[in-house]
Every structure is written in C-alpha cells, then in structure tokens.
Amino acid sequence: MLSFEIEGHRRMVTADPDSECEEPVVHVMIRWQIKPDQVERELELLRAVYEDMHAVRPEGLRYATFRLDDGVTFVDVAEMADGPGVLQQVEAFQHYRATLEERCDEPPAVTVLQEVGAYRFP
Incomplete structure (x- = not known):
C-alpha cells in the first residue's frame, strides 16, 4: 500500500479509497532503484501497469515513469485528484507494488511536490 504524509497538513494520504484528502490534487515524485538483475522484470511489470491504466482509464490520475541514465533508477x-486511492482501480499496479520490494536495491522514496509554475506540463 502506498502511503505518505503531506508535510504541513494534518492528514495522511493513503491508498485507501475511503480516505479523505485536504487538497484536491496531490503531486508526488517517487524514486527507487532496482537490482541490476531485475531491470528486465521491472520493465515488463511497468508495461503491464501502463497497459492496465490505459484499459481502466482511472479518473483524476496522471502518471509517468522515467528510467534514469544509470539504468537501474x-x-x-x-498527479492524483483524489489521492493515491485511485491506484486501487489498476489491478496490475497492485501486483506490481506487492512484488516491488523483492526487486529493489533502494525502496521507493516519496516526495510531495508543490507546483511553482508549469508550461505544458504534464
């Protein structure tokens, strides 16, 4: 389950669909590092997540994954209009998240983003 506390706010935002969020839109950046021998499996699972997202089309969700130059990060x-509970609709994400720890060298670190400005993003 994805959960994180938004700094400066009284509530925890969790993947519980019944949870309440004080802000209408939550922006986060999540960074993790995969074991080198698990990269191909990671890419395979991420492709399945995005195929499922395209099929389910969860409302209020914008999501992108990037691979850094080191090849393992x-x-x-x-952007989640109703918090991370929207990811409960994506079955492949649930499977992905349940098995992520075994592939990681560094576990996911969640950073809440506060928009200062944007141009054609996302």
Missing part, C-alpha cells in the same frame, strides 16, 4: 511523477 526509476522515477514516477504522479
């Missing part, structure tokens, strides 16, 4: 940038 990944970054997600997500």
